[in-house]
Amino acid sequence: MICLKIFIIFISALSLIIISNNIPIENTSPFKPKIDYDNSLTSLACSIEKYFGINPLHKTLPYIDNLFLEKKPENVILLLIDGLGSKIMEKILDKNSFLIKNMKKEIYSVFPPTTATCLNSIKTGLNPSEHGWLGWSTYVPVINKIINLYVNSEKGKREIDQDFVEIKDKYYYNKKTITELITEKDEYLAFELNCYPHNVDRNIDTVFQRILETLKIKGKKYIFSYYPEPDDILHIKTHKSQEAINEIKKINSKVEKYSKLILEHENTMLIITSDHGHFIPNKKRITTHKINQYLRDKRVFIENRSPAFLVKQGNEQDFAREFKKDFGKDFYLLSKKEILDYKLYGEYSEGNKHELFENSFGDFMAISKDSRNKALLGETDRNMGSYHGGYSDDEIYIPLIVVSN
Numbered sequence: 229m230i231c232l233k234i235f236i237i238f239i240s241a242l243s244l245i246i247i248s249n250n251i252p253i254e255n256t257s258p259f260k261p262k263i264d265y266d267n268s269l270t271s272l273a274c275s276i277e278k279y280f281g282i283n284p285l286h287k288t289l290p291y292i293d294n295l296f297l298e299k300k301p302e303n304v305i306l307l308l309i310d311g312l313g314s315k316i317m318e319k320i321l322d323k324n325s326f327l328i329k330n331m332k333k334e335i336y337s338v339f340p341p342t343t344a345t346c347l348n349s350i351k352t353g354l355n356p357s358e359h360g361w362l363g364w365s366t367y368v369p370v371i372n373k374i375i376n377l378y379v380n381s382e383k384g385k386r387e388i389d390q391d392f393v394e395i396k397d398k399y400y401y402n403k404k405t406i407t408e409l410i411t412e413k414d415e416y417l418a419f420e421l422n423c424y425p426h427n428v429d430r431n432i433d434t435v436f437q438r439i440l441e442t443l444k445i446k447g448k449k450y451i452f453s454y455y456p457e458p459d460d461i462l463h464i465k466t467h468k469s470q471e472a473i474n475e476i477k478k479i480n481s482k483v484e485k486y487s488k489l490i491l492e493h494e495n496t497m498l499i500i501t502s503d504h505g506h507f508i509p510n511k512k513r514i515t516t517h518k519i520n521q522y523l524r525d526k527r528v529f530i531e532n533r534s535p536a537f538l539v540k541q542g543n544e545q546d547f548a549r550e551f552k553k554d555f556g557k558d559f560y561l562l563s564k565k566e567i568l569d570y571k572l573y574g575e576y577s578e579g580n581k582h583e584l585f586e587n588s589f590g591d592f593m594a595i596s597k598d599s600r601n602k603a604l605l606g607e608t609d610r611n612m613g614s615y616h617g618g619y620s621d622d623e624i625y626i627p628l629i630v631v632s633n
């Protein structure tokens with residue numbers, strides 16, 4: 229009798245496996261955009277624009293607007309710490325640490341949560357659909373190449389791409405930054421102190437000393453600065469490493485030390501945020517999968533956690549079918565139309581859509597499901613420990629830390 233029961237259970241389980249293998253894997257729940265651009269890096273930038281007399285193109289962040297109204301700071305400093313998402317901060321720092329105690333709220337990054345895209349939003353007050361920096365690597369239709377925008381080279385190649393160099397100012401450096409707009413208006417002062425990716429000072433003491441020097445200049449002013457860690461350490465070693473823990477604790481104690489010195493200057497507000505968090509995924513290389521045969525370029529781009537694909541004409545349906553079979557559990561597959569309909573890259577204000585926007589993110593893009601931990605690597609992608617650019621809470625939430633006198 230017991231043997232018969234076990235046999236029936238075994239047969240039932242086997243039939244379930246057979247049935248489930250025959251069911252096409254579809255996205256089980258529909259994709260929902262999570263990033264609220266009215267509560268993001270863009271809106272933080274817009275609050276700063278408004279306070280310094282520049283007309284913002286998007287909604288401002290009410291929390292910061294109210295603080296500006298209440299405190300009327302003469303000096304506004306915005307320090308962006310690369311890779312220090314709020315979830316990582318909470319994992320590593322204790323609740324009495326300076327950064328956690330002074331975190332007023334969490335805000336959203338922009339999509340995709342990656343340095344190139346986020347830095348351009350915080351520096352211009354524009355959504356990605358307007359500044360056109362759609363990921364670390366973007367398809368540039370006017371030269372028909374996938375380009376790593378900040379390094380001026382084709383994805384997977386080391387040398388500078390001359391075709392891109394010829395068009396980059398026209399398409400990717402044609403938007404004015406907030407510091408440029410304030411300086412142009414000539415009513416207040418504005419400074420950008422540690423410019424990414426060139427001339428980046430990696431010494432946190434020097435980063436703060438330059439802020440302190442600039443504070444000596446008289447007049448109402450905006451100071452933007454940037455610190456490149458813990459991003460590099462997280463990519464290589466992940467947040468579980470002692471090196472990353474030490475770096476984040478060091479950042480916390482340096483910010484605590486230097487904010488005391490900064491606040492010795494009257495009417496000063498120091499705002500600290502980040503561009504994105506980090507996520508440790510399992511990696512799958514698409515070159516061993518069937519979808520590879522349908523691609524007109526074997527490289528994926530935008531981000532490994534939100535990979536975009538250039539698909540051979542006429543093979544779109546085959547690609548989508550095979551992708552969902554192999555990766556549908558871990559990723560939503562969105563067509564170009566869906567990416568636009570969901571406003572994944574944010575709204576664009578009238579007349580401000582980036583000239584190449586709609587033709588720069590490929591034919592399909594896969595968006596990582598929140599709790600699923602995969603990254604897709606194409607032909608030229610190197611293996612890293614930790615990634616960002618996906619849609620998990622770990623990647624999209626960033627801290628809003630404010631200290632003022």
Ligand SMILES: [Zn+2]
Binds near residue numbers: 310311343344503504
């Ligand atoms: Zn970054």
